Amino acid sequence: MPLKLKDLAKICESTESIIAWLINLNLLLNLKDCICKFCEIGRFGFRKDSSFSRDNYVWRCSNKKCHKKVSVRKGSWFENHNLTLEQILHITYFWVYRCNQEFVCHELGVCERTIVDWYNYAREVCDNILQTNENNVIGGPGIVVEIDESKFGKRKYHKGRRVDGVWVFGGIERDSKKCFFTTVENRTADTLVNIIKQHIKPGSTINSDCWKAYNSLDKEGFTHLTVNHSVNFVDPNSGAHTNTIESTWRALKKSLPSNGTQKTLYDSYFSQYCIRKLYLNDSTDPFTRFLEIITKVYNPESIKSDFITITPAITTKEPTKKPRVALVDLPQNPNNSLDDFQI
Ligand SMILES: [Zn+2]
Secondary structure (H helix, E strand, C coil): CCCCHHHHHHHCCCHHHHHHHHHHCCCCCCCCCCEECCCCCCEEEEEECCCCCCCCEEEEECCCCCCCEEECCCCCCCCCCCCCHHHHHHHHHHHHCCCCHHHHHHHHCCCHHHHHHHHHHHHHHHHHHHHCCHHHCECCCCCEEEEEEEEECCCEEECCEEECCEEEEEEEECCCCCEEEEEECCCCHHHHHHHHHHHECCCCEEEECCCHHHCCHHHHCCEEEECCCCCCCECCCCCCECHHHHHHHHHHHHCCCCCCCCHHHHHHHHHHHHHHHHHHCCCCCHHHHHHHHHHHHCCHHHHHHHCECCCCCCCCCCCCCCCCCCCCCCCCCCCCCHHHCCC
C-alpha cells in the first residue's frame, strides 16, 4: 500500500516518532550506543538539546568530560535547513506527487521561494542519481535506440528581442524506455556524435531521421537505420521509425513547468523525468521509493566514521557509570541494527 498523507501525518505526530521513522529508513544519522571517537570512552545517546536545529534532539557522548554533540541531521537530506523535519518530509511528498508549488505553500505555510528551492533539490537528487548511474548509458548489441533532436521553449518576442528556444537531443531504448536527454548548443555532427558515444553503448541499433549529423554513425560502431520523414514515418525497407521518441518529446514537454523555465534548469527537469519514469511512475509506493533514492545521494551512514570508533562488535561490558536515561527511549540496540527502530 502506498504511504498516504494521513499516514505521513501519523508519523509526524511527534518529533520523536519522525526521527525514529527516518532513522529506520537510513535518512537520519544513527549513532545509538556507538563509541565516541573524540574521547573513546563514552557512547552516543539520544538527548534533548536545541544546539543544532528545531528538532531539539542530538546524539551526545555519555562521557561528562567530552559530551560531544552531533546533529541528528548530519550528512542527511535534512542537514542545514531551517524547516522542520515534518515540513521537509511533506514538501518531498508533494514533489513526488507533482503538487503545484502554490498549493504546497498554502498547505504548509511556507513561502513559495522555499518550495521552489526544495523542488530544485529534489531534481538535483535525480540528476546525481543519473550521473552516477549506469542508467545514463543506454542500448547495447541488438538493442534498438531511437534518437532525435527537438526544439524546446516557444519562440517569443521579449522586450523587442527575439528569444529562441533551446535544442534538446535525446535517445530512448524502444523496449525498456530507458532514456537520456540533454540540451545542446548546436546540432553539428561533432556535438551530437560525442553525446551519442557518451550515452549509447557500441553495437546498438540506432534509428534516426535523415539529419546529416548522423551520417558517420555506421563508422562509430553502431548499426544505423534511418527514416525519411518527408516521405514516410516508417521506412518500408528497414522498418526503421522514431515513433517512440516522438511521443516521448510530447510527454517530456508536458512535464516542464507550464509557465516556462530558465534554460539552465532544463537538464534538471530532464533528470526528473527520467528518474520518475525509471523508478517512481510504476512504483507501488513512490514516496518511500524516492526516500530510498535520496539515501543514495545523502547517506548519513557514510559519515558515521567521522564521529565513532568502529569496532568489530560492541562489547557487553557495562560502562563504568550508568549513562543518564535518555529522554526519548529509543529501543535498545546492541548491534546498531536499523531494523530495531520500528515505531
Ligand atoms: Zn566522547
